[in-house]
Amino acid sequence: MEKIIDENKQGESLILDYKPENTKKLFIESYGCAMNFSDSEIVASILSSNGYNTTQILEEADLVLVNTCSIRDKAEQTIRKRLEKYNAVKRTNPKMKVGVLGCMAERLKSQFLEEEKIVDLVVGPDAYKDLPNLLSEVEDGRDAINVILSKEETYGDISPVRLNSNGVSAFVSITRGCDNMCTFCVVPFTRGRERSREPQSIMKEIQDLWDKGFKEITLLGQNVDSYLWYGGGLKKDFVNASDIQKATSVDFDQLLEMVAVGFPKMRIRFSTSNPQDMHESVLHVIAKYPNICNHIHLPVQSGSDRILKEMNRLHTREEYMTLIDKIRTIIPDCSVTQDLISGFPTETEEDHQDTLSLMEHVKYSFGYMYAYSERPGTLAERKMEDDVPEPTKLRRLQEIVDLQRNHSAFRTQEFVGQTVEVLIEKASKKSEKDWSGRNSQSIVVVFPKENYKIGDFVNVKITNCTSGTLIGEAVGYSEMN
Structure with a gap:
């Protein structure tokens, strides 16, 4: 198993479309690999159907969840610091519930719940469908835990809410x-x-x-x-x-x-x-x-x-x-x-x-x-x-x-002088005048915006490069449009 950890995404809090009928607020942060961020979308989808809207303001949340990673010590230390922060907020908002999801949940279940008493809820990677039941347990004043690993669970029947998505x-x-x-x-x-x-x-x-x-x-x-x-x-x-x-x-x-x-x-x-x-x-x-x-x-x-x-x-x-x-x-x-x-x-x-x-x-x-x-x-x-x-x-x-x-x-x-197909994903970090996207080889390509828009497939003639980025000019739409 390999895990790619995108350092730029660590600790993102997630937001999805507001539902006026939902009365409770969920704050959910994700750490670790792409699988964890994907799982957070599944969790948000389940809770959206159970009365929760997302918030990015920690202090107003009824439920705070952190989706965790055990692959590196640094990730665990970061999550422990976040749990300390949640509990500091909880002292001023005692109704707030705190839960740990994912890989650390499975590994440190008894430590979190019984020894350190820093969370109300511990949910392993295969138990997200059980969240509504576990939350009922918490509401009734009991600690709730489900870290049972499944032979069957693939969440194939859950349509994930796409969180913080570029839509592309x-x-x-x-x-x-x-x-x-x-x-x-x-x-x-x-x-x-x-x-x-x-x-x-x-x-x-x-x-x-x-x-x-x-x-x-x-x-x-x-x-x-x-x-x-x-x-x-x-x-x-x-x-x-x-x-x-x-x-x-x-x-x-x-x-x-x-x-x-x-x-x-x-x-x-x-x-x-x-x-x-x-x-x-x-x-x-x-x-x-x-x-x-x-x-x-x-x-x-x-x-x-x-x-x-x-x-x-x-x-x-x-x-x-x-x-x-x-x-x-x-x-x-x-x-x-x-x-x-x-x-x-x-x-x-x-x-x-x-x-x-x-x-x-x-x-x-x-x-x-x-x-x-x-x-x-x-x-x-x-x-x-x-x-x-x-x-x-x-x-x-x-x-x-x-x-x-x-x-x-x-x-x-190697790409300088070539024309490559780029899918436009977002504005360039360095200049609002440029688009940023990736070519087929997953290398970032930056080029002037002109009249193109996010989601377009564009052919770009590469004129220059750094060790991580290709720089060029658009020469027209590609056949993928």
Whole structure:
């Protein structure tokens, strides 16, 4: 399982359309990866149907929820500080209820409720439909908890409220949970085993987004490549499926093709991929359909075979590089991005050099790079000593970051002189006179607004670049409009 954490979005409080018949106010903040932000949309949808409007003013809320992440220590510390803030407000507004959702909820349930008594409500990632019942418990003066992990829950029947949306791009969840027991990761313990969502409910949600004017979707899961629908249930139980279930099952390349064919004018992305589960058939589907973006987020975590084994990553350095070479052959202009951890237990200087040499081979477009931090509940925490000194971790991380910056500059420079298709998402951060959007390779492109508008697909001639941004001028609408 890989988690992409967008630092710009951390702690966003969410807002949705006001319903005059709703009398209570919900304040909901999200931390962590895209799955958490997607889950907050599901929670808001459920509570909107149960009498709650959202507010962005903490002090006036009847219910405060924080959707949490356990992937990094920094995220947990941030959430603890927010809970202190909520409780300070609660002292002046004793009717206010505070709840924790998501991955931390599952892991720290007894601590939050019984030992520290800092929340009224603890709800795990599979229990959001139980929220109305849990809130009734809280209203009656009882602490409420549901962190039971489900074999079936995929929220396929909940139409998420799109929160703080640009109206252009949206996440569509296709799997929940993860079966890969990477030793550094808490997800199998906090989100449960892997199960996939029924294809028609996915298509229905995308149709709804298309009808509302959305132009791009990201198929989302802890490990999208292992998507497998055979009528419901856990992926690991597929071996026990009937012959008819096996014959009519849908895997990720089939789902991707189904979406591409069904919505030819919608741009399709997906995240996250796992090297051991990405099959060549998926690459051929990407190459075949112009509306599937040429970008694969393919976390590697380390370039050292020894460390990969310690991490319980089920791929080797050589297998990963072979997959990269296949991507380059089948989809020549595909960008590949990474997740990397520096300073995993027992990592030597030689292991670190293996990571740098793998980066030189791939030359990633960009990446998410972290120093290892021990996460309670993981296999690494239970069985390994966090023995790499912090200064060494940070020095190695800096070397990884510096090399990635060079490679990012190399990859953006490749586009200078080319014309790329861009979906306009918003105004540029640096100038109100410019639009900002991404090309198929998920690289940000900035260009003068002229008469174009958000949601347009525009061909842009690239004239300049930085290490992370392409700069150019629009030359007309693309065929996707």
